[in-house]
Amino acid sequence: MSDREQEGSSGVSRREFLKISGIAAASVPLIAGPAVLKVAGEEVAVHGPDKTPITLNVNGKNYSAELEPRVTLLDALRQDFEITGPKRVCDRGACGACTVLLDGKTVYSCSVLAIEAQGKPIVTVEGLMQGEQLHPVQAAFVENDAQQCGFCTPGFVVATKAFLDKHPHPTPEQVHRGLGGNFCRCGTYDGIRKVVSQLGKA
């Protein structure tokens, strides 16, 4: 999806990354919580490898846990906070089943570290509901039978919502590209195209 290509999802610029990796040769103390090291004349926080306190804002609520810095956003959501809408399918940024909104942008939550996702609002498929009411995208998925086993559906719903926000009246080409980052095995694409065309006409 073009959004993903344009945004540096890690939130770490290339220059910052080089500075951090520049200290890799030096030994990092095995302590919990961030240590502050001076690198290239600047102070840089270093986390892990042990557990460190992490707070995420998911669907408007704060969730806290002690997590190793290597824990992905997806695993933190699913295993630590029991928010299981986002699914673990490919676990390497290829299928889109774990798609969530991070600061309003779609990300593959399997490819974002939980520690990096702090301080930004995270919205999962559960968070699109308005109380007990389905979001219009969710309702359109039901109406157009854009789901079978339903395992890819949460990621597709989030991706479709974000796509329509950005392209309220998309062309078929835009749909193909914009929703090309999610895969379905049952074959629900026709229903999803109908969802987009139904909501995109409004």
Add this chain to the structure above:
Amino acid sequence: MPEYTWPEAGKRTFIGKRISRVDGPLKSSGRAKYTYDIVRPGMLYGKVLRSPYAHARVVSIDTSAAEKMPGVKAVHVVQGAGKEVFWAGDDVVAVAAVDERTAEDAVRAIKVEYERLPHLVVDAQEPKSGADSRGPLSKTELLALIDTDASDNQVVQQIQNRGISFHPTPELLGQWREQHIKEEVLQALQKAEVKTSSETPDSSWYKVTGKQTQGDAEKGFQEAEVVSEGTYGQPVITHCCLETHGGIAEWTDDQNILAHFSTQNVPGLAEQLGRALGMPAANIHVHQDHVGGGFGSKLGLDRWGVAAAQLSKKAGGKPVKIMLERDSELKVAGCRPSAYARVKIGAKKDGTLVAWESYSWGSGGVGGGGSPPLPYVLNIPNQVKQHTAVVNNIGPARAWRAPNHPQACLITMSALDDLAAKLNINPLDLYRKNIALAKPREKIYLEEFQVADDLMGWSSRWHPRGDKTPGPVKRGLGLSLHTWGGRGHNSQCDLTIFPDGSVEIKMGTQDIGTGTRTAILMVAADTLGIPMEGIKLLIGDNSYPPDGASGGSSTIGGVSSSTFRAAVDARDQLFATVAPALNAQPADLEAVGGSVRVAKDPSRSLSWSAACSKLGPHAVTVRGKNPGEGELTNSGVGGVQMADVSVDVETGVVKINKMVCVQDCGLVVNPKTAESQCLGALIMGVSYALYEEKVMDQATGIMLNPHMDSYRLAGLGDVGELVVHMMTGPGYDERGVIGLGEPPTVSPGAAISNAVANAIGVRVPMLPLTPDRVLEALENAAGGHA
């Protein structure tokens, strides 16, 4: 005696209507809980050490370091020293730990020594006949060879060249003499070199089945005026369920297990697990609300499922969850057998089919694989065919939507399409001419041809093979037809009407995404004359009345029939109770629109809840069963598909423009979800036709593309325009409810392959139709000078 017949079209309130799936809101809001999502109190996470080799013997295992690691709660050897593993990725040791990362670390700390054994993981080449590099002949192989009508000379030669792997004892030779095995062969056996060492295992990679014949193929080919020959096939592909295989097992006490498994077989799993553990099935409680895809690969219990139960026992009964990682899923949990064939077809100049010959082979791992039913759909009068199962180490075969049919369809319909091209006739005309060979479904196919023709514009748009328009992008049309059984399986349910008017149905079935829940509720609501929301449905648990596994497209016929019978019986009991209050006979009543009323005088009516209150203090519960009275389900469907593709002859890229699917499945309960099955089948078909292959490396024996970035599925932009037409109404509805999940997945590969041939003028013999294969076919056609 109640009559169990589906209501006529004019009397259906839900059946045949487009109803949104009832679990849709749960799924689209992320609230549907799958096995993968379940977290049990105190749950441990299991990981499995898997064989890195395609064929090896386990020599020794050292788990001591793993056992000492903090957080590791149980270690279980699945296949210990001396065990032979037959595919890369097979389970060797399982570990349970407090979290996944600790379990992964523990797996890495286990040391296993293997003795590597010879492996075979490729199968696209036709097995050579006669003496070759294979090992000595085994008994079964020798008998198979004799069965194949090999001449005695050939058999003797094989014995002399290859040796034998068994001792020809006088008893054995005596037995065989009695079975009329020729004296020359027996003499050769006595003189043969006996090789029984481990380097020459007592099995061959190839199991040849006997030649099957029908009519007189030799005579048929003599009478043929045109003969077309070709080789066609498709490799092993993998199911790639988005929810990987796995489950959670826990000992709730020292006698009982609670199991949450990702499965297509809730009712059958307890018995499978009980057998593996040596405990009564009655002590195993299986539950599953939703399953993230199965497609035939989740019908049986797997080694990791047993391991989860064994780890749980070792960990004092704590729940142990093992879900496969994506690469394991693709390596070991999905393997649709390959099938290839060298085919010869003979026909008259007018297209009348007279003779078929095929030498097919294919693999589904150590068990061989299914044998494709050739020739497919059209029963050509004179036939000779032989199949060789390639016994190899590619992974364990699993059923895939319509086992063996897509393979047989590709081989047959490609061969027929090539014949049509050679005869220079429109393939649709060839099929029409020979449709009597599709008995008993010839009428269905003829009607479907017409619908498909109209939807695709076949007759107006079809051109002879090879698009002559200028430019590199060539367009073509292809067609295919298919069949499947789909009779409803054994099914039972309990339907209860409570005195307050509420209704509950319990059935030990599962909804694998086909809309089973919705169909059950539609049938019950239609029969009881109440809204679907007025019925509570409980499924996905083996404590409910037993249904069957969701395989073979047998679910819809089974669950709709048992539900219908239960609803009719419960309704009739209600009628008997309330008839006096309406001053009528029970047979005069009907349940319509939330009321129970006299059919001929609707003014004499009770609301549903008022009627139910007459039941007194006790609810009415009836058991509905399938099979049972009345012809509610049936078997045998027909379908026709057409593909419209564009092929860039410079890049080899194939693009789907449009697919048409015309499908019969008897009485359609819910057209909305039925069409979704067809749409999904077309999409899955595009995927396996263009992209999917389990790519194996013969040097290392491993799968090279076990992730979703390298195991490519079709995406939303790859599938073109999709048109589905369900055959319904007179001629179809009265056949009863027939399964649908599998048949429409059969034809896409053949239809697309034929469309590509029609576009570029040459056959691309093997699926998937990747750019390299397309370009190779074009080069070969150009004499290798392209």
